[in-house]
Amino acid sequence: MKLSTVFLFATSAVAIPWGNWQKWNKPSTTCLTYEQALYIQERSRVFQLKANLTDARLAGEELFAAQEYKQYGHSINSLRGDALGTLVEPDGVTYVANVLSAPPLYRIDSLAMLHNCTHIMEHWDFYGVGGARNNHIPVRGFALTKVDLTRETQPVVWRQVEFNSMQWANNTGFTIEFPTTGPYAPQPE
Ligand SMILES: *[C@@H]1O[C@H](CO)[C@@H](O)[C@H](O)[C@H]1NC(C)=O
Ligand SMILES: *[C@@H]1O[C@H](CO)[C@@H](O)[C@H](O)[C@H]1NC(C)=O
Ligand SMILES: *[C@@H]1O[C@H](CO)[C@@H](O)[C@H](O)[C@H]1NC(C)=O
Secondary structure (H helix, E strand, O other): OOOOOOOHHHHHOOOOOOOOHHHHOOOOOOOOOHHHHHHHHHHHHHHHHOOOHHHHHHHHHHHOOOOOOEEEOHHHHHHHOOOOOOOOEOOHHHHHHHHHHOOOOOEEEEEEEEEOOOEEEEEEEEEOOOOHHHOOOEEEEEEEEEEOOOOOOOOEEEEEEEEOHHHHHHHOOOOOOOOOOOOOOOOOO
16 A cells, blocks of 8 residues: 655646556556556546546546446435435446536645555545636545456446535535534524
């Protein structure tokens, strides 16, 4: 297990030397290296940030665009009003298309990353969810990513993504109110 430093990618976004998955997956197909985990994290950041749609599309297709890709997340289930455990995206091609058609974010900060041979856990802040007025508000979350190193393309098998969906909802215009009675109602001063 290794831990990356806070904001690592703010300054090193173009410094990843591997280029693409097909070229560098060969030396280690049994256990994810730290460099491979960082590469997947960085390509995922480029994809989700959408600062450049061409780059984002390439990164998304490289990692996720497999028909059998699966994404899960109770946070998104609840925002959509779906039953908990419902698959968030039917397949990787649809997932990539949906992310690319969503509004861009302002910034993504990586707070931490841990991995073992087959899984990566990332902790992150998304800024700018819901538009530029939220550029200063972090929506903090985690993503657990399952990787199959024996694949020639699209190494990501599935992802579990959970985040502060209350903040996400507020940013995107949901109306959130405290209960007026019960233990969660604000207490009088
Ligand atoms: C977006 O990325 C592509 C591919 O890397 C590059 O050719 C293009 O110049 C970039 N566009 C902008 C506006 O930076
Ligand atoms: C790696 O972590 C995942 C997630 O906790 C776990 O399911 C898997 O068994 C771990 N692999 C090993 C070899 O410990
Ligand atoms: C929730 O959104 C409203 C605007 O719709 C904003 O005034 C308020 O500060 C937001 N609260 C939080 C915690 O972001």
